Amino acid sequence: MSDEHPHTHEDLTKIHPLAVPFLWLANPKVERGFIWIPLIGMIITILLGLVYPQKHPAPWDKLFFGSWAVIGFFAYSFVVMSAEPLFKLLARDEDYYGEGSTDLEIADE
Amino acid sequence: MSDLMMQINPGFVVILLGVLCALIPVNPVRKFLVTTAPILAGIMIFQNYTSHEVIAGVIQVGPTKLTTLRIDPLSMIWGYLFCLAGVLNAIYAFHERCKITDSSALIYMGAAIAGVFAGDLLTLFIFWEMAAISSVFLVWKGGEGSFAAGVRYLAIHVLSGVLLLAGAVIYGRAKGSFDFGYIGLDAPGAWLMLIAMGIKCGFPFLHNWIQDAYPKASITGTVILSAFTTKLALYALARGFPGTDLLIYIGAIMTCFPVFFAVIENDLRRVLSYSLNNQLGFMVCGIGIGSELALNGVAAHVVADVIFKGLLFMSMGAVMLRVGTTKASELGGLFRSMPLTTLFCLIGAGSIAAFPLLSAFVTKSMIITAALDNGNLVVMMMLLFASAGVMEHSGIKVPYFTFFAHDSGKRVKEAPWNMLVAMGLASVLCIFFAFPWGGYQFLYSLLPYDVDYHPYTGDHVVFQMQLLFAAMLAFAFLKRIGAYPDERRAEILDFDWSYRRLGKNVMVWIDVMWTRLSAHVGNIRSKVIKSSGRKLFQFFSPAGGFSAAAPSGLPVILVGAMLVLALCVIYIGAQ
Numbered sequence: 001m002s003d004e005h006p007h008t009h010e011d012l013t014k015i016h017p018l019a020v021p022f023l024w025l026a027n028p029k030v031e032r033g034f035i036w037i038p039l040i041g042m043i044i045t046i047l048l049g050l051v052y053p054q055k056h057p058a059p060w061d062k063l064f065f066g067s068w069a070v071i072g073f074f075a076y077s078f079v080v081m082s083a084e085p086l087f088k089l090l091a092r093d094e095d096y097y098g099e100g101s102t103d104l105e106i107a108d109e
Numbered sequence: 110m111s112d113l114m115m116q117i118n119p120g121f122v123v124i125l126l127g128v129l130c131a132l133i134p135v136n137p138v139r140k141f142l143v144t145t146a147p148i149l150a151g152i153m154i155f156q157n158y159t160s161h162e163v164i165a166g167v168i169q170v171g172p173t174k175l176t177t178l179r180i181d182p183l184s185m186i187w188g189y190l191f192c193l194a195g196v197l198n199a200i201y202a203f204h205e206r207c208k209i210t211d212s213s214a215l216i217y218m219g220a221a222i223a224g225v226f227a228g229d230l231l232t233l234f235i236f237w238e239m240a241a242i243s244s245v246f247l248v249w250k251g252g253e254g255s256f257a258a259g260v261r262y263l264a265i266h267v268l269s270g271v272l273l274l275a276g277a278v279i280y281g282r283a284k285g286s287f288d289f290g291y292i293g294l295d296a297p298g299a300w301l302m303l304i305a306m307g308i309k310c311g312f313p314f315l316h317n318w319i320q321d322a323y324p325k326a327s328i329t330g331t332v333i334l335s336a337f338t339t340k341l342a343l344y345a346l347a348r349g350f351p352g353t354d355l356l357i358y359i360g361a362i363m364t365c366f367p368v369f370f371a372v373i374e375n376d377l378r379r380v381l382s383y384s385l386n387n388q389l390g391f392m393v394c395g396i397g398i399g400s401e402l403a404l405n406g407v408a409a410h411v412v413a414d415v416i417f418k419g420l421l422f423m424s425m426g427a428v429m430l431r432v433g434t435t436k437a438s439e440l441g442g443l444f445r446s447m448p449l450t451t452l453f454c455l456i457g458a459g460s461i462a463a464f465p466l467l468s469a470f471v472t473k474s475m476i477i478t479a480a481l482d483n484g485n486l487v488v489m490m491m492l493l494f495a496s497a498g499v500m501e502h503s504g505i506k507v508p509y510f511t512f513f514a515h516d517s518g519k520r521v522k523e524a525p526w527n528m529l530v531a532m533g534l535a536s537v538l539c540i541f542f543a544f545p546w547g548g549y550q551f552l553y554s555l556l557p558y559d560v561d562y563h564p565y566t567g568d569h570v571v572f573q574m575q576l577l578f579a580a581m582l583a584f585a586f587l588k589r590i591g592a593y594p595d596e597r598r599a600e601i602l603d604f605d606w607s608y609r610r611l612g613k614n615v616m617v618w619i620d621v622m623w624t625r626l627s628a629h630v631g632n633i634r635s636k637v638i639k640s641s642g643r644k645l646f647q648f649f650s651p652a653g654g655f656s657a658a659a660p661s662g663l664p665v666i667l668v669g670a671m672l673v674l675a676l677c678v679i680y681i682g683a684q
Contacts, residue, residue, distance in 0.1 A: 010445070014520040019448040026442065026516065035589060038581035045575040052567030056481055058489060068493070068572045072579030075497035079372050080587050083594045087373045091599035097609055100254035102325050102376060103434040 042069050115157055116165045118178045119150035119188065120223025120236065123195075127215030127243070131208060139211045140203055146215055147195030150222055154180065154188045164228060173287065176228025182557040186408050187225040187344045189555065191218060194336035194415050197535055201423055202329035203527035209246050214333050216243040221337035225344045229287040230277035230302075233345065237273055237309075240338060241266030247330030248322045255325035261609075262322040266338075269308040276301030292349035303350060309342030310393060311386045313362050317605035319386055320370075324378035324435075328426040331378060335385060335422050336415050343392050347407055352399025357483075360394025361491040363387065368498030370603060375596050377435040377507050378425050381418065384461065384503045387495060388414045394492065395476040398483050401558040406475030408556050413460065413468035413542055420457035420535035421507060424450050427524035427532070428511055437506070437596035442516030450524050451512040453532035460539040462504030463496065463573060468542040470573065471549040471564040478562070493576070500580040510596055 003012040010023060024030055046066035054061045061067045094101065126146040130139050157163055158180045166177035195218045202210065217240055224236035241263065248259035279298030281287040292299050308315045323331050350356060367383035374380045395407035425435050427450045428443065444451040456467065463469040480489045541548045545565050553560040587593040648654050
């Protein structure tokens with residue numbers, strides 16, 4: 001007999017008891033709304049940067065406002081956007097070297 | 110007895126217990142030894158170290174003096190760290206009934222401890238090689254697919270040892286002593302030793318053994334391996350080459366290039382291996398800067414890295430044990446089944462990403478600040494770029510694709526209790542080492558130089574959070590617009606392609622060519638022999654030319670010519 005979560009419709013008998021209060025994390029609305037947390041956090045910390053300026057600023061800290069946020073956003077985006085061309089260049093069949101998989105045959109204790 | 114113990118390198122005791130472990134068939138006794146050996150070594154360090162350099166265990170071998178024990182502030186922190194990692198690893202491996210793993214883990218850990226307390230280069234070489242040989246069994250315990258990786262791992266590490274020995278011998282002959290202190294690049298044999306250390310440290314183009322062997326080792330083997338080999342090499346670099354400018358650039362490159370491989374790699378244990386390389390880069394860079402702040406940062410970050418990287422490998426090991434794979438494309442939604450493992454992984458991810466109140470926040474920033482003080486803005490920018498990269502591969506990718514993302518539908522058991530205890534302790538340490546009220550101060554008290562660095566300043570917290578929030582925003586934004594790439598199963602080529610594919614194919618080609626050449630030469634030889642035999646037969650057989658009727662003058666002329674020739678040879682020989 002299954003015990004279903006009222007909102008997520010997940011079978012609670014298969015969910016770890018400690019995870020049940022956190023099932024909302026899997027809600028698509030939460031996933032979509034997650035973007036607001038870093039956005040608001042970033043705006044707040046950029047504003048706080050005015051209150052707590054760098055004690056030992058690098059040249060770019062003097063050049064533009066919220067310098068570390070700009071570096072963080074563009075560095076992260078550059079790394080992720082480089083994935084597609086790099087994958088095309090470097091990816092080969094999983095058994096390219098003919099040495100087999102690293103996966104376990106059977107997962108047990 | 111106490112005086113005798115003061116002469117013994119704590120690593121020797123661990124190695125001895127490791128050998129003993131191999132002979133003990135009773136699992137609980139072995140587990141007791143594996144857990145208590147690092148504690149015993151830690152007690153020995155504590156008893157020996159008196160805030161001044163301790164030199165002991167001096168052995169005279171012919172004209173060579175070996176100093177088997179040297180404890181000073183630099184080696185002390187590495188020694189304690191290895192003991193701490195040994196205890197955590199022992200708890201993590203408590204469920205595993207394997208004599209080979211228990212024994213090799215202890216010998217390997219003992220060799221690493223003995224290596225950092227070695228006072229001379231020859232003693233260091235011995236334990237350098239012992240660490241390599243004992244640890245390969247942990248790779249081979251990963252199953253059939255790990256054999257070739259283990260062989261490559263062993264070959265590369267033995268090569269590293271040979272280079273270290275060659276460099277040490279050249280250095281020792283020139284200096285008249287094998288004492289292991291500051292070497293510097295200008296010393297004889299220094300380049301050989303630097304390359305030897307660079308191999309173990311994962312310098313660019315010498316790094317592939319990490320991503321090759323670690324993901325293929327056994328579940329516990331990967332966790333154990335991540336703690337010792339590279340950190341022993343870092344210690345050797347910090348001892349022999351502090352302030353070497355070249356290391357600043359090597360380190361900066363090491364922080365950046367793994368980021369690009371990690372983002373396209375599907376196997377999360379391999380992602381963590383690239384992440385390990387990236388963190389080593391920060392420390393190599395710090396060693397290159399060589400200021401007191403930088404070296405303190407290196408020592409502190411080594412402690413933090415062993416704990417949080419161990420924690421991340423532990424969490425992926427737990428996933429491997431329960432799900433059977435750590436391929437990101439096959440995982441997702443595991444927080445439903447493994448909530449505690451999820452929590453611990455998030456703490457490890459937060460630590461490596463340097464969130465405030467987690468360990469790297471108080472350690473990595475020392476190195477970045479030292480880079481800024483050093484005035485090298487390009488390097489400083491590279492370190493900042495790499496910090497955003499760390500957030501991508503270890504801070505977000507590993508926990509997100511394993512425990513969240515799309516639900517893979519896999520419903521498994523939570524990790525065994527011993528794994529949870531080990532991960533829980535590591536998580537507590539990640540928090541403790543960054544705790545503002547007594548936590549980081551304790552870590553700083555263990556560092557080799559006096560520390561005048563305060564991590565919890567308003568600007569540090571604010572600007573670090575700017576970087577992290579912005580990286581998270583970029584992730585959320587790229588996900589929302591569908592620009593974040595899906596995880597796909599593939600083998601990602603790296604520099605090891607040069608010897609695993611190109612080198613192998615060249616050797617196969619040489620082998621084929623040699624076989625063909627041998628066959629061809631064999632054919633020619635047999636043809637020549639046959640032809641010569643036929644000719645001789647034609648001349649000397651009863652039916653041959655020499656037996657045929659011929660004018661009597663011709664044999665006389667031939668015999669005369671041969672006699673003249675013989676006389677000439679004898680005459681020349683007699684001169």
